[in-house]
Amino acid sequence: MQTxxxxxxxxxxxxxxxxxxxxxxLIFPGDSGQRQAVHTVYGxxxxxxxxxxxxxxxxxxxxMDIYAPNFALFAQVLGLPGAENLPTSAxxxxxxxxxxDKSPDAGPAEIAPAARHAHTLYKRVREKLAAEPxxxxxxxxxxxxxxxxxxxxxxxxxxxAGEVVRGMEAGGLPPFIGIRIKPLTEELHKRAxxxxxxxxxxxxxxxxxxxxxxxxxxxxxxxxxxxxxALVDLxxxxxxxxxxxxxxxxxxxxxxxxxxxxxxxxxxxxxxLAKAARGRCVGAHFGVYDYTASNNITAAHQSMDHPACDFxxxxxxxxxxxxxxxxxxxxxxxxxxxxxxxxxGGSLTPRQEQENRETVHAAWRLGFEHIxxxxxxGFYQGWDLHPAQLPVRYAALYNFFLISWxxxxxxxxxxxxxxxxxxxxxxxxxxxATGQALLNYFLRGLSCGAITGQExxxxxxxxxDIRTRSFKAIMDRRSR
Numbered sequence: 001m002q003t004x005x006x007x008x009x010x011x012x013x014x015x016x017x018x019x020x021x022x023x024x025x026l027i028f029p030g031d032s033g034q035r036q037a038v039h040t041v042y043g044x045x046x047x048x049x050x051x052x053x054x055x056x057x058x059x060x061x062x063x064m065d066i067y068a069p070n071f072a073l074f075a076q077v078l079g080l081p082g083a084e085n086l087p088t089s090a091x092x093x094x095x096x097x098x099x100x101d102k103s104p105d106a107g108p109a110e111i112a113p114a115a116r117h118a119h120t121l122y123k124r125v126r127e128k129l130a131a132e133p134x135x136x137x138x139x140x141x142x143x144x145x146x147x148x149x150x151x152x153x154x155x156x157x158x159x160x161a162g163e164v165v166r167g168m169e170a171g172g173l174p175p176f177i178g179i180r181i182k183p184l185t186e187e188l189h190k191r192a193x194x195x196x197x198x199x200x201x202x203x204x205x206x207x208x209x210x211x212x213x214x215x216x217x218x219x220x221x222x223x224x225x226x227x228x229x230a231l232v233d234l235x236x237x238x239x240x241x242x243x244x245x246x247x248x249x250x251x252x253x254x255x256x257x258x259x260x261x262x263x264x265x266x267x268x269x270x271x272x273l274a275k276a277a278r279g280r281c282v283g284a285h286f287g288v289y290d291y292t293a294s295n296n297i298t299a300a301h302q303s304m305d306h307p308a309c310d311f312x313x314x315x316x317x318x319x320x321x322x323x324x325x326x327x328x329x330x331x332x333x334x335x336x337x338x339x340x341x342x343x344x345g346g347s348l349t350p351r352q353e354q355e356n357r358e359t360v361h362a363a364w365r366l367g368f369e370h371i372x373x374x375x376x377x378g379f380y381q382g383w384d385l386h387p388a389q390l391p392v393r394y395a396a397l398y399n400f401f402l403i404s405w406x407x408x409x410x411x412x413x414x415x416x417x418x419x420x421x422x423x424x425x426x427x428x429x430x431x432x433a434t435g436q437a438l439l440n441y442f443l444r445g446l447s448c449g450a451i452t453g454q455e456x457x458x459x460x461x462x463x464x465d466i467r468t469r470s471f472k473a474i475m476d477r478r479s480r
Contacts, residue, residue: 028322031440032282033469036326037136037176037214038448039393040285041384044144045160045179048137050167053174057133059387061126063336067360068391071097071122075114077361078368078395080121081403082114117402125394128449133390135448136176136381139164141195142183142220144385153191157198165206178216178252184227193234200238200249209243216282220254221290225269225276228253232278250280252328256287257294261315270319281325284316285383288330304332304370313377329374331383336363336392364392371396380444394449401445409459412438435471443469 043052068074072093075083087093100119139160141153148156160179167173179199182192196217203211219231228251235249253273255261263269274281288309292302303309309330316327338356342348348356367389374382375396384393415435442459445451446466453463465474 029324030322031436032324032326035175035447036444037381038397038444039134039382039384040136040138040176040328041134042138042140042144042180042331043385044146045139045141045156046145048139048160048163050163050170050172053134053137054172056387056390057129060129060133060390063360063388064126064129064391067336067357067364068122070094071119072115074122074125074391074395075118077364078392078399079365080114080118080399082111083118085111085114086118117399121395121398121402124398124449125391128394129390132175132449133387134174136178136214137174138218139177139179141192142180144180150191150194153195154198157195158202161199161202162206164203164212168207168210168212173212176214176216177212178214178218180218180220180254183221184219184230185221185223189230196234197238200244201242204242204244209245211244211248216250216252218252218254218285220287221256222253222273223257223259225272228273228276228281229278232276232280235280247280250282251277252283252285253277253281254285254287255312255316256290258291261312268315268319270315274320274323274325283326283328284320285328286312286316286330286379289333304330305373310377313379317378326381327379328381328383329379331385332363332367332370332389333385334363334366335386336360336367336388337386360388363388367392368396372400375400397448398450401441401450404441405451405455408438408441412442413460435475439469439471439474442466 041053041056049055064074068077070090070093072083072086072088075086076088087096096115097119100115104116104120141157145153145156164173164177179196181196182188184192217231217235219227222228231251235251236246238244239246239249253260255270259269260273261269263272270284286309288304288306289302291312292306292308293299295308297306297308313327313329320327337360339359340348340352340356371382371393374380382393384390412435415438442451442456442461443466446453446456453466456466457463461474465477468474468477
């Protein structure tokens, strides 16, 4: 076939294009492919212990025992699909639960799907709380800690680091962990730097220069790129001075003010913040309540689902799409805790117990709605502040993955077949991004416990496939 353009003529064009494409791919390499925690639990540094995560799991299970002692009530409280048709009497629920343990399709036809879904979800939530109740914990020296005398914060920084060392030795830490320092503002930067120095130095000395897995430093109330740059400079100094591996310290930025989004000249600040991190930024967390307060939204209307929050989330998604920076939403600030407590040696009245149930259930429903709002908008991680929030965190996640399981599995199977046929016929399959998005659904569901390995294999994926975490790699394996 005759062409007009010669190789020499094309070389300047293709060379410029290759350079530009390489620069783009360096900035936007895509998702890292690593596991992302589904939540971050923030807890004051003054109370952190090596056993904190396990203790929170036990407290969460106890809370379920009191306020959701069976799968039917839990489903009804949260409004799971078909929950209104489930039995309410203890004897009927117990009989149905025993039947479901024997057969997943037990019960009358009109309630079997709802019962199966609620029963599966309830069991998996309790299993998660027993095995891995906290995926990510942030030892907090900011809002959850407050302003204290310098010698007191010095002591807590040293003690908390020692507890992390102890947790590493015992193998009891969550899979993700880190600290939140105070902001690097003019008023607080000296305190933030000293706490960081004491904590990292103590931790490094106690471990011989090792960090726990997925360790990160969270920088709150970021407003200018120079604050991020300063933290990276501090990381380099600490790594050189403590023996930590070069580049091992990572950071997260918190988006809590309008100035984190737009500069005074109208410029888009978020990409500048990422650039200032010099490759060390692994996450961006949204601070709902500081952000809404900064926008003059009164406390009564500060909420996870406020439209102002959605605007900020969309800006974060736009800025960080195609990068390894993971996004996290904030927390529901209404805690599912009882409003009445019995005096020592006393007991509550039936009315007080009922009011406690109503209070806890209402807070659970609110948290469930907020987490679903985040999930629908593409935020798969959020904050938790209390053990009683953990059952709803996992219930919302598991419900999200399980209700779309059939559709997603059929779509992925079909997609794999289409890609395989294209490879066999020598055609180019150019929609791998969609295939990767479908695969990511299963990866997220599997890593948090919503979906089992057996269910993944039933779709036609082996665990070896899953370990690649790459749709392209799966198709390459199958085309050999």
